Amino acid sequence: MKKEGFSSQIGFVLAAAGSAVGLGNIWRFPYLTAKYGGGIFLITYLVLMLTFGYALLISENCIGRMTGKSPIGAFRDLCRGKGTLGKIISPGGWINAIVPMLILPYYCVIGGWVCRYVFSFATTPVSQFGTAENSGTYFTAFIGSTWTPIIFFLIFMLISALVVCFGVEKGIERFNKILMPGLILLIVGICIYCMFLPNAKEGLIYYLKPDIEKFSYRTVVEAMGQLFFSLSIAMGIMITYGSYMRQEDDLVSSVNHVELFDTLVSFLAGLMIIPAVVAFGGAKAAGNAGPGLIFVTMPQVFGSFTGGQIVGFVFFTLVLFAAATSAVSLLETNVHTIMQELHLSRKKALILCLLEVFIIGTITVLGASVLKNFHPLAYIESFQNYDILDTLDFISNSVLMPIGAIFTTLLVLLVIGIKNICKEIKHPEKMWYREWVFRFCMVFIVIPCLLIVLLNATGILH
Numbered sequence: 001m002k003k004e005g006f007s008s009q010i011g012f013v014l015a016a017a018g019s020a021v022g023l024g025n026i027w028r029f030p031y032l033t034a035k036y037g038g039g040i041f042l043i044t045y046l047v048l049m050l051t052f053g054y055a056l057l058i059s060e061n062c063i064g065r066m067t068g069k070s071p072i073g074a075f076r077d078l079c080r081g082k083g084t085l086g087k088i089i090s091p092g093g094w095i096n097a098i099v100p101m102l103i104l105p106y107y108c109v110i111g112g113w114v115c116r117y118v119f120s121f122a123t124t125p126v127s128q129f130g131t132a133e134n135s136g137t138y139f140t141a142f143i144g145s146t147w148t149p150i151i152f153f154l155i156f157m158l159i160s161a162l163v164v165c166f167g168v169e170k171g172i173e174r175f176n177k178i179l180m181p182g183l184i185l186l187i188v189g190i191c192i193y194c195m196f197l198p199n200a201k202e203g204l205i206y207y208l209k210p211d212i213e214k215f216s217y218r219t220v221v222e223a224m225g226q227l228f229f230s231l232s233i234a235m236g237i238m239i240t241y242g243s244y245m246r247q248e249d250d251l252v253s254s255v256n257h258v259e260l261f262d263t264l265v266s267f268l269a270g271l272m273i274i275p276a277v278v279a280f281g282g283a284k285a286a287g288n289a290g291p292g293l294i295f296v297t298m299p300q301v302f303g304s305f306t307g308g309q310i311v312g313f314v315f316f317t318l319v320l321f322a323a324a325t326s327a328v329s330l331l332e333t334n335v336h337t338i339m340q341e342l343h344l345s346r347k348k349a350l351i352l353c354l355l356e357v358f359i360i361g362t363i364t365v366l367g368a369s370v371l372k373n374f375h376p377l378a379y380i381e382s383f384q385n386y387d388i389l390d391t392l393d394f395i396s397n398s399v400l401m402p403i404g405a406i407f408t409t410l411l412v413l414l415v416i417g418i419k420n421i422c423k424e425i426k427h428p429e430k431m432w433y434r435e436w437v438f439r440f441c442m443v444f445i446v447i448p449c450l451l452i453v454l455l456n457a458t459g460i461l462h
Contacts, residue, residue, distance in 0.1 A: 050437070105357045186321070240333045251424070
């Protein structure tokens with residue numbers, strides 16, 4: 001059987017960028033920026049992206065290209081013959097493989113919510129769900145119903161499945177070549193529109209002006225945490241996509257472009273959302289919007305001005321594009337792992353993955369309705385109010401991902417070796433300083449940062 005792969009370097013870049021650009025960029029990045037000092041958060045995030053994020057991103061792609069395997073197979077092959085050390089580090093592949101299997105079901109649930117709002121803006125007057133009085137009630141009533149969220153969850157899941165069914169080149173690569181440019185065009189268009197809203201200038205200043213007084217260790221910790229969401233680190237995705245890369249492709253250049261795409265979309269998302277929210281409700285509204293930014297606050301924004309119905313439809317279409325590209329990468333990672341570990345065809349592996357997503361996703365949907373009183377972590381005081389979706393998100397993003405990234409770092413440092421992985425990276429001479437950054441960060445920066453993220457997430461640093 002011919003090994004699947006991307007047909008070109010641009011195919012890899014757009015697919016990897018599509019994976020990195022997701023819901024985390026559109027809703028999480030803007031409200032974190034607003035909450036943690038505007039421009040000072042932007043600067044902190046950019047510095048971490050070029051150091052901490054770059055080191056992990058290029059490591060995972062290297063591991064994938066060196067082995068041509070899924071996370072489990074890659075760790076197993078590289079640790080083979082390394083004695084006790086290899087046996088200790090090898091399970092890291094399982095952690096990297098389990099993470100996307102936990103994330104995808106609830107990600108499809110949230111993707112279903114986005115589908116619902118695209119449908120609502122297309123068919124229902126925004127006045128019925130986009131005012132301060134009814135936007136929260138509308139969202140709560142929707143996710144609290146039984147069948148409607150399941151239907152939209154299934155629609156989103158099947159969209160992702162259709163793309164993955166066609167394989168890497170004809171499915172994932174072609175899909176991202178269409179959606180990523182479309183996403184950029186939509187976000188730039190909405191940015192320009194929102195910049196001319198009344199009071200938007202105040203929002204622009206609030207977003208870009210560094211607020212030194214809000215800078216603290218929390219700013220750094222939250223920026224590091226955002227990098228996991230934003231770059232698809234420790235999800236097995238970049239190992240999988242790295243395994244599809246051609247040996248002749250420039251790895252450094254590819255990763256640079258992925259960083260650029262991801263940072264650009266995050267920045268533009270803030271430029272699109274923060275001025276609009278400030279124009280609607282003032283600076284306080286931007287800082288306090290939180291996770292409800294997309295589904296509660298933004299419909300209020302669109303309901304507050306003429307033409308908001310159309311802009312809202314375009315906005316949620318944009319969010320749907322971002323969600324779909326990330327969901328496809330999560331599903332492809334799961335399918336690739338099942339194909340290699342169980343020696344199944346793509347279609348059989350896809351069916352198994354969809355069955356898992358359907359079961360866990362349906363339970364997650366019901367966690368807001370018939371299972372709303374079920375709190376899996378009720379025995380832990382700090383997390384006793386977490387519903388099923390919150391629990392899956394906490395376990396995957398806050399616990400397993402930092403641990404998985406620690407295993408990846410140990411694999412690079414103790415098993416592969418910095419010298420060997422730098423040979424795989426094949427740095428052009430003009431990019432020598434990035435190799436120095438990579439070496440320094442992997443040895444001195446990454447593991448301490450990961451431990452801080454892990455301790456913060458579990459509440460130990462609070």
